[in-house]
Amino acid sequence: MTSSKLIDDLLSDRTYHIEFNGHLTNHAKHAVVALARLGAAPEAIKRYYDNYAIETPYGFGLEQPRPPRVPISKENWRDFLGQRSHFASYCEFFDGQTEIYGLDSVLREYLPELLPGWVGAFTHATIHLGWGLDIESRWMVIEGLAYMAFAYVSCHPERAEATRGERGDNAVNSLFEIVDQWEKQRLGEWVENFLRQPAEPDGIHPELQRSGLQFRIARILSVGHPLIYQLPAWSFETEPRWDELYYLVTLLYLSQPGDFVILHLITSLHAMEQIADAASPEIRNNVAQCFWIGMLGVIFAERLFVKRSKLQALHKLFHSSVDDVTARHSADDWANIVGRAFEEEEEHNPKLVYVLKRLWERTGGRTIYRAAAGQFTATPDLPPSFEQPATE
Structure with a gap:
């Protein structure tokens, strides 16, 4: 069999x-894309896929697919958004x-309504779609569309329609x-106090309460905050500033190296860029705006801001630093990073390496991407809420 x-x-x-143990995402295909793009041997990719199915890094195996239970049509497809049911029906x-x-027409028709929910399933539905587009897998793209509908959690970009702050x-x-306003307004305390309050029963699927992380993100996005929706003037430009956004999320990652949550902002941004390329030209900047809003929602919910002084110091260190892409030491460093990624059971790490190596090459060797690529993450411990049975 060929590769x-x-x-x-x-x-x-x-x-x-597409999920297991309730809401945990099946990442097997994401790993296949990353490993293939990094040049892993076919037998190693197959071995990873098979082993992941038996036991994921969380210690659980993958689950059998659910059969389609309802017919979904152009008339009723919106009726089940975010209900975390009927994944197979959405695939059909x-x-x-x-x-x-x-496929091109389907993407252009349905993406505008699905994009506001891109943070659903902790960005993994978007990753599934975008990485399927990256590798041109028709079925993975279909699964990604279905997963975005299945796990839809709106970041409410409509709240920003009339706001065009400079920022x-x-x-x-x-x-x-x-960050200045976060510190000045003591917004970390606001988030903490809000999340301590009893949650409203409507609007957030009860399974997300087992997650903790996804529940916090959904709650923050449900209430919002003005800072999240004051879109910068540059975000209204026709062509999104992808390279600036990649640099930004990588800077955040280096401010907290190995952070599991911030890593997802890097890999989901790659997905969003692929999605924007597949979308109608007139909504491409909307893709970037949705990313900005959702990104801030995630950062707010997890209180991931660090001191401005630390971010500025890292920015000063990396903003103009470029590697010699022809130097032997650069090639050796990447070979070591990629080699480590091939040995990882935690699939988020080869994904991180693939995206950042691609960016390093695309930007002529910006040092920040090589520096961040070697900062691997670890599989997080599941919270005590996982002792409760899943809600489907």
Whole structure:
């Protein structure tokens, strides 16, 4: 079997459900994409996929797929958004739509309504879609669309429609201004006090309470905060400033190296860029705006801001630093980082390395991406809430 045939077969596999143990995402196909893009041997990719299915880094195996239970159509597809049910039915729906209209048309029709929910499933639905687009896997893209509908949690971009605050002339300066307000308004205390209050029963799926993380994010996005929705003027430009956003989230990652949550902002931003490329040109800046809003919602919920002085020091260190891409030591360093990624059971690490190596090459060797790529994360411990049975 050729390498490309193996990858196609793995990404088209329908043996397992998209989640396990309630809301934990099946990451197997994400790992396949990352390992393939990094040049892993086909047998190593197959071995990883098989081993992950038996036991994920969380200690649970993958689960059998749920059969379709309701017919989903163009008339009722919105009725089940975010209900965390009918994943297989959504797959059938988007598969059928693609057969009739073609994948490009389906993406352009449904992405505008799905994008506000990009943070759902802690960004993994978006990652599934965007990384499927990256590797041009038709079935993975269909699964990604279905997963975005299944796990939809809106970041409410409609709240920002009438707001066009200046807030900095680039992504880093915009974030610095928000950090200033975070400290000045003591917003960490506001978030903590809000999350201590009893949650309203409506609007957030009860399964997310087992997560803790996803529940906090959903609650913060449900109530919002003005700083999250004061979009910078540069975000209204026709072409999104992807490179600035990548630099920003990588800077945040280096401010807390190995942080599991911030890592997802890097890998989901890669997904969002692929999605923007597949979307209609007129909504591409909306993709970046949704990312900005959702990113801030995640950072607020987890209180991930560090002192401005630390961010500024890191920015001073890295903003103009560029490696010699022809130097032997650069190649050796990347070989070591990629080699370590190949040995990881925690699939988030090869994903991190793939995205940052790609950025290092795309930007002519910006040092920040090589520096961050070697800062691996660890599988987090599950909270005590996982002792409760899952809610489907």
